[in-house]
Amino acid sequence: MKRMNYCSILICILFWASVGRAQNSITKKQQLKYLPDIDVYDIHGKHTTLKQLGKNKVLFIDSWFIPCPPCFIEMGMLHKLYAKYLNNKDFCFITLCRTDSGVVKKFIAQDTSMANYVKSYQFFSERQDFKLPVYFIEGCDSKVNHVGKQLESFAPTDKTKCPDAQLDFVGYPTVTIFNKKGELILQKTGYDGNENVNMGDIESAIKPSLAAK
Structure with a gap:
């Protein structure tokens, strides 16, 4: 890893702790069973729904926000996964961000x-x-801002619209995967930095689903 200002790292970690829960592992009673029909829009403002994105496909969703260190750590693995399945017509890979789309564009x-x-x-x-x-959800538009060395956070317009509320999880980052029938096959919160284990868990879920008719 390249070195960076440790003050900046500390600021990010403190900010992450104050605006969202991003844990290495979370155990909770699972309520979500099927892919919800949520309206989403991409970085260019084009609207669609999760059901449309996942129609007859295995739908992979990673939920994150800026600045979430565990989310950022996970991004290295996610880029490899995305590249590996980019040309698979039966697989759809998206991320859902709770941060305002304008902020993410600049990021x-x-x-x-x-x-x-x-x-x-x-x-x-x-x-x-x-x-x-x-992708983004209307109303889930948390903003962040630097004022000198201080971070200011702004709550989203409607917290009930954010991925954690709509996909039924309690921390970021969270991977949520649905099979071609829209059935939940994996939901995992947190990232501990073990790329091989996490990639293995994900591929153990998606490979059988990709092979299914």
């Missing part, structure tokens, strides 16, 4: 106003770029 473009977040992402993910497809 992906590495706008100078997002320098602290970009440095944090590059440090934790060990990547210089961000190539994953990002």
